[in-house]
Amino acid sequence: MSLDAVLARIDSDLPAATDRLMELLRIQSISTDPAYKAECGKAADWLVADLQSLGAKAEKRPTPGHPMVVGHVEGDGPHLLFYGHYDVQPVDPLELWDRDPFDPAIEETDAGRVIRGRGASDDKGQLMTFIEACRAWKAEHGSLPCRITFFLEGEEESGSPSLVPFMEANRDELKADIALICDTGMFESRVPAITTMLRGLLGEDFTITGPSRDLHSGMYGGIAMNPIRVLTRIIAGLHDDTGRITLPGFYDGVPELSDEILSQWQGLGFDHASFLGDVGLKDPAGEQDRTPLEMIWSRPTCDVNGIWGGYTGDGFKTVLPSKASAKISFRLVGTQDPNAIRKSFRSYLEGQLPEGFSVEYRTEKGSPASQMSIDDPAFEKARQALSDEWPDTAAYIGCGGSIPIAGYFKTITDMDSMLIGFGKDDDQIHSPNEKYDMESFHKGTRSWARILDALTR
Template sequence: MLNNARIEEVLSTLDRGLPQALDRLLAFLRIPSISTDPAHMGDVRDAAEWLCAELAGLGFEASVRDTPGHPMVVAHSPKGQRRALLFYGHYDVQPVDPLNLWDRPPFEPEIEDTPDGKVIRGRGAADDKGQLMTFIEAFRAWKEVHGSLPTDLVLLFEGEEESGSPSLRPFLRENAEELRAGIAMICDTGMYSDGRPAITTQLRGLYGEEIVIRAADRDLHSGSFGGLAANPIQILVDALATIKDESGRITLPGFYAGVEELTNELRADWDDLGFDAAEFLSRVGLSQPIGEKGRTGLEMVWNRPTFEINGLSGGYTGEGFKTVLPAEARAKVSFRLTGSQDPEKIRETFRAHIRAAIPADCSVEFHAHGASPASRMDISDAAFAAAKAALSDEWERDAAYIGAGGSIPIAGDFKEILGMDSMLVGFGRDDDRIHSPNEKYDLQSFAKGARSWARILAALS
């Protein structure tokens, strides 16, 4: 247990200082740091400067680093001989459209009472300013109580996460020696759906592609040409339909190379979560799990690769009816990847599969939309068990190792470029409405999130 005088004094300081911590967060949230909108370029820099000033005030060597896009904020604690931890978060936010669906101005944040407790309402409250500030408030309390931090820290706060992080990988390569640490802490995640604290230990990768098939040089009358001329929509859907078999497995040659089965430890942790696939689907008006046969629901969304058709277009789709054979058909597809699957090899195999279905007098072109491998963390590192115990102590229930069906490329970037694993610990909730109107962050998540990081700092020192 971490219930000792050294940590208890820090936790008491966090509790007493919560009103002031909330004032700081609300000030941060008032900065409209929308990275995708050029009109807010100055606001993004203002947010970076605000963060830099906060960190400098806590004794960090902090600076705002220019990139070809929005700046990075980098800070260091005084160097010692201890295992350094790198903390990563992002200070940019999503656009607020549609504005008319907000109950209050998105950059005029406020603490609200709701039937489920107090929440912090405003754009960026959960994604990711509120989460990022749980780091900083934990550091602040440690410094106030003990005069120094319990271990060496490197902080990297990004201003382009919501716009694709175009500057991040070059920045990591150029500054690898300065940023490299023992392990990275990433706060851009959430708790398990039942409110259990969690450490995300694996993330699926992503490969996306747009396909365009062209046939005749114009749309054709289906009475005159139907049955004789190529129909690019039919060609496309036939090719896509054969990528999965009746059991839900993907048929591309070599596709499952690198896919790994769950370890016994993770399987036990996931079984204990009591995930109900039918109940999960009922939240979106569905009831029947559709996927790879012989796999549990959590395996399918966290540990198995997928192929999905994200969009199809072609021909006449307006009002009324028009009997044509279209000249062109398009599809957007994506693969979620696990283990050590190679997205570039899968791209080659997928494109070969589509090309094999194209008649000689038709053409196909491809437009790539990103390719990042999956990330799996080495939980045999003692830091993971220590952090898990710290979370369990704070939330008074057993923390869990979980997976994530989505992708957080920064974890893979840290592994590839800096050679270190990441520990993904966040306190977001399923109903936080990130990227949507009326975004919120539970006051409990903010307060106990800061307390959790204080405990984790103690556990890893």
């Protein structure tokens, strides 16, 4: 009954809510470019004022980089923390935009109305869905339904250098019962989803040195071992013929999916032929006994992100190079231990080096996977709330990428995260002509109202 009133207010307030988002989108808060430092501060100020209008005790908190925005609303019931980020990606190549990226507009398209502009989807439009839901709730009820901490970052698009130190220094203040993160999308632009599985990442960037200098393949070819030959053998040996990764112990800690999740994923009707066909591919490359969705959400991977060695310019140079290099990354799942895998990889690599060869590593940090424990009833409540709002039933899904903030909430503040977002596959985030569907903004706001209701009822 009271939820209906909140939803009705969201509907009637949509034009004003859109105007507010437009204001925020006009602020050029590109975090990676120092030229936009003042604009980042301006976006933080705008959000502080907006949170204060909800009755939050909000402030801009300095960091060595761009400020954090932290706001608190007291209340009973569960303590929720909401995370989003107010910074945006650079806009180049500017000539590919059909309009000024910071002069947002509503456009009518064949697929419906969209809000066009840098940050419309990533992440200003998304974070405002939660704030607008709170605003409507407060307007109807006079207060928010529970204790809420708002935590808005300004460095997400530039590697979050201040995030971990800030969280560690403010651990108690940021500790809540659960974190809500609005920076993800809907499954196949259609099915509302809670992302409960995020792969971790381990990178190895290394150079193998064989001969002490570049050699002429006429003089040394046949007798001198070529480091590219050694490197390709190492890389080729990382997968067996069935697509399985061969490193000893690699699959330690890789869980099997529950039958429930497996059947939920089967129910999603993922069309891998079209997913791959869109980028000119045909056959799934992963372990042959796994489904395509498992390959990208719940199975670990090994990819070469870069390789180089010898002469790579125009024409031919019959050099037998001294060095060969590669950047390899592993996506991790379950409780796979980045350190153990790094050790296994290096032991395998070094075992393949001929005598006289050496390897130099340029160490990359590793982060383990995150897996939310969906036993917490909050997850089922939120899933039901999402299902009530959208035509399709909401699903628990995985995410092939890494969203480090979810890991930090777990390791620093011991919170699980609910990653709920309304982005669509064609939002063109990080690209020219970024947009956010008006449907995402409107029904996203309604979704959060339903979730607030479900979590506090």
